[in-house]
Amino acid sequence: MHLYKPTAPGMATITKTEICTASKKAAGFVRHIEFDVSGTDLAGKCIPGQSIGVIPPGVDANGKPHKLRLYSLASPSAGEDGKGTILATTVKRTIDEHHDHHRLFLGVCSNYLCDLQPGDKIQITGPAGKKFVLPANAQDHDYVFFATGTGIAPFRGMIIDLLKENPAAKIALIMGSPYSSDLLYDGFFRELGRKHPNFRYLPAISREPNGTHGRLYVQDRLRTDSDVLMPMLAGPRTLVYICGIAGMELGILAQIATQLSGAEREQYLRTDPPAADVKTWDRSMLHKSIHLSRRIFMEVYS
Numbered sequence: 001m002h003l004y005k006p007t008a009p010g011m012a013t014i015t016k017t018e019i020c021t022a023s024k025k026a027a028g029f030v031r032h033i034e035f036d037v038s039g040t041d042l043a044g045k046c047i048p049g050q051s052i053g054v055i056p057p058g059v060d061a062n063g064k065p066h067k068l069r070l071y072s073l074a075s076p077s078a079g080e081d082g083k084g085t086i087l088a089t090t091v092k093r094t095i096d097e098h099h100d101h102h103r104l105f106l107g108v109c110s111n112y113l114c115d116l117q118p119g120d121k122i123q124i125t126g127p128a129g130k131k132f133v134l135p136a137n138a139q140d141h142d143y144v145f146f147a148t149g150t151g152i153a154p155f156r157g158m159i160i161d162l163l164k165e166n167p168a169a170k171i172a173l174i175m176g177s178p179y180s181s182d183l184l185y186d187g188f189f190r191e192l193g194r195k196h197p198n199f200r201y202l203p204a205i206s207r208e209p210n211g212t213h214g215r216l217y218v219q220d221r222l223r224t225d226s227d228v229l230m231p232m233l234a235g236p237r238t239l240v241y242i243c244g245i246a247g248m249e250l251g252i253l254a255q256i257a258t259q260l261s262g263a264e265r266e267q268y269l270r271t272d273p274p275a276a277d278v279k280t281w282d283r284s285m286l287h288k289s290i291h292l293s294r295r296i297f298m299e300v301y302s
């Protein structure tokens with residue numbers, strides 16, 4: 001961890017940049033960006049679930065050099081090249097409107113990164129993060145991954161690692177997007193699903209019907225695909241990873257609590273007082289009266 005600090009960042013070279021939404025007509029602009037870290041101490045040292053810091057050039061509104069921004073790695077442990085030297089991340093352009101003077105606001109670092117071309121250099125720090133990674137005994141577990149939007153990044157790398165190193169593990173990926181055109185790495189995950197019978201890819205589209213199911217949030221897949229997901233969750237070896245938009249974690253936990261009971265539910269969470277009605281749950285109760293077990297891993301941001 002922290003092989004490169006902001007005071008002495010490492011230098012990487014962009015090798016590839018491509019749109020990774022299912023359609024170029026998606027409302028947001030999201031890019032899969034690869035960069036070469038060969039010749040730096042980062043080569044072979046970064047694992048999925050960790051982040052890399054990027055320092056954009058220039059100064060902020062106060063004339064101070066920009067601070068670093070963290071981006072989740074999307075690459076597997078062996079990198080995109082199998083040697084740990086080409087890393088990847090998934091970047092959504094931040095495009096918004098200033099609240100007070102309704103002028104266009106472009107996020108500094110996301111737009112800097114998305115504008116870069118192969119051959120361009122970037123200043124990077126890290127890697128950072130040790131809690132949201134696969135366990136050391138990865139072969140002893142099955143995995144249910146819940147992602148929304150760019151929260152998919154760490155799961156791309158983790159799933160590549162798991163399918164390579166633990167061919168017996170059962171893996172389910174539930175991916176939430178507003179429209180099917182917004183799904184990230186959709187073709188890649190569909191192909192993995194065709195190749196690996198132990199991997200299930202379940203998109204959940206929130207603003208379009210999902211076949212006969214209507215509109216879905218990721219947690220709704222626990223109900224619509226309970227035949228696949230509930231036996232996994234009821235079993236003793238499943239880990240749950242949640243990454244993406246803040247708020248999704250409560251819906252997922254409430255749905256787990258609704259569909260599991262007793263010792264099966266307590267594998268993941270317990271409530272204090274024990275009888276707290278799931279319908280009354282809100283986010284302020286997390287970690288206070290809703291206690292999670294070590295089988296749930298969360299990284300959510302608003």
Ligand code: NAP
Binds near residue numbers: 152182217248
């Ligand atoms: P997005 O494409 O807008 O997709 C978000 C999806 O989540 C939409 O389908 C949305 O549905 C749905 N959603 C909204 N509220 C929900 C809830 N309470 N429960 C379940 N689903 C819900 O996503 P995005 O713009 O890429 O944003 C992804 C978020 O992930 C960002 O906040 C980003 O900071 C975070 N992120 C975190 C990490 C990390 O922690 N390492 C890495 C990458 C990204 P509707 O909009 O239709 O309601």
